[in-house]
Amino acid sequence: MENAIEVRGLTKRYDGRAVVNGLHLTVRRGTVFGLLGANGAGKSTSIECMLGTRKAESGTVRLLGQDPGRNRRALMERIGVQFQEGDYQQEIRVEELCEETACLYRNHADWRALLRRFGLGEKERSAVRSLSGGQRQRLFIVLALIPQPELVFLDELTTGLDARARREIWQLLASLRDQGLTILLTSHFMDEVEALCDEICILRRGNAVFTGTVEEAKAHCGCTDFEDAYLMLSEDEKGENA
Numbered sequence: 295m296e297n298a299i300e301v302r303g304l305t306k307r308y309d310g311r312a313v314v315n316g317l318h319l320t321v322r323r324g325t326v327f328g329l330l331g332a333n334g335a336g337k338s339t340s341i342e343c344m345l346g347t348r349k350a351e352s353g354t355v356r357l358l359g360q361d362p363g364r365n366r367r368a369l370m371e372r373i374g375v376q377f378q379e380g381d382y383q384q385e386i387r388v389e390e391l392c393e394e395t396a397c398l399y400r401n402h403a404d405w406r407a408l409l410r411r412f413g414l415g416e417k418e419r420s421a422v423r424s425l426s427g428g429q430r431q432r433l434f435i436v437l438a439l440i441p442q443p444e445l446v447f448l449d450e451l452t453t454g455l456d457a458r459a460r461r462e463i464w465q466l467l468a469s470l471r472d473q474g475l476t477i478l479l480t481s482h483f484m485d486e487v488e489a490l491c492d493e494i495c496i497l498r499r500g501n502a503v504f505t506g507t508v509e510e511a512k513a514h515c516g517c518t519d520f521e522d523a524y525l526m527l528s529e530d531e532k533g534e535n536a
Contacts, residue, residue, distance in 0.1 A: 296359040298323045298445050298476035299344065304353035306339050313339050315500040317353070321493070323444075326467065326477045328487045331497035332528050337480050340497070341447060345375065358444055371399055374438035374446035382422055388433060389418040392440065399441040408436045412466065428459030435466060446470075448479040452486060464489050484521040496527045503527050 299321035306314040314336045321327040329337050342348035344355050346362035355362055360369050382391060392405040409415050412432040417425060425433060431451050438446050448467075452460040460483070467490055471477060481487055487494060488508050496504040496511070504511055504527045508520050515523040 296323075297321060297356075298325075298358060299327070299478065300354075300356040301340075301344060302354045304340065304343055304350050304355065306336075306343055306348065306350045313500045314343065314350070317497075317500075317502055319495055319502075319505070321476060321478060323476050324471065324474045325492040326471050326479065326490045328491035328494040329478060329480050329497070330487065330494055330524065330528065335497040335528065336500040337497060338449075341449075341478070341480075345373075345447070371401070371441060372444050374441055374443035376434045376438035376446070376448055376451075385421050385423075387418070388414065388420055388422060388425070391422060391433075392436065395437050395440045401442060402440050403442045405436065405440050408439055409433075412436055426459075427455050428462060431455060431459070431463055432466070435463070439470075443475070445476045445478070448477060450480055450482065452481070452483060460486065484524050487524075488520050496524065498528055 297320050299319060301317055301319040304314055304317040305312055317336075317340055329340065331337050339348065343350040343353075344357065344362065346355075346366055357369055358372055362369055388409070392409070396402040396405055406415070406418070409418060412435060414429060414432055414436065417429060422430065422433065434451060435448070438448065452463050455463070464486065467477060467479075471490075479490070491508065493505070493507055494511065495502050504514065506514070511523045511527065512518065512520055515526045517523040517526070
């Protein structure tokens with residue numbers, strides 16, 4: 295079975311500066327992969343280039359074995375994407391947002407069943423803005439799952455949540471992974487990365503400075519705490535965020 299994501303030599307420049315510099319990634323199917331790095335390290339640009347929403351100067355990308363530039367329409371039927379909270383209409387209801395999302399796909403999931411699964415069955419007619427932080431994040435996962443994806447991209451889903459809500463999200467993501475879904479996520483919480491990620495890639499100034507498991511990262515840096523290893527790898531020689 296092919297890998298879910300294969301990136302080779304991906305490079306993107308702005309004003310002559312490489313914000314993504316020769317990135318290589320391989321994400322196996324049915325795993326959670328963490329793309330990590332400080333703000334400005336190149337995470338968002340890398341994902342945009344993978345999805346084909348931003349054109350790279352060089353390199354190749356294969357998502358589920360296909361080129362997202364050439365097979366975008368068919369490929370997007372198999373991929374879920376949910377970034378941080380978008381600009382929704384002020385009073386849009388949960389059911390309206392789910393219906394709008396479902397209309398984009400030919401073979402969409404039963405979004406009402408998804409809402410029930412994620413503990414939002416009684417919130418169908420509620421305004422999105424009225425949801426708690428944890429409820430809103432669970433809704434964002436539902437939106438990403440509506441196309442019944444094989445691969446999903448999730449960005450900072452637990453930012454701003456309390457400890458209990460974060461752990462609920464972790465359990466939901468782990469159960470999805472166990473059912474065969476491939477997840478690429480970004481996160482600034484290293485306990486979250488340790489709990490969820492099978493493999494990680496750490497970016498610094500557009501360069502991949504480490505790829506492997508959390509345990510391998512700790513061993514590489516001679517650290518017993520992963521956060522210490524992450525900081526060593528993601529900061530430049532002066533200790534500044536890349």
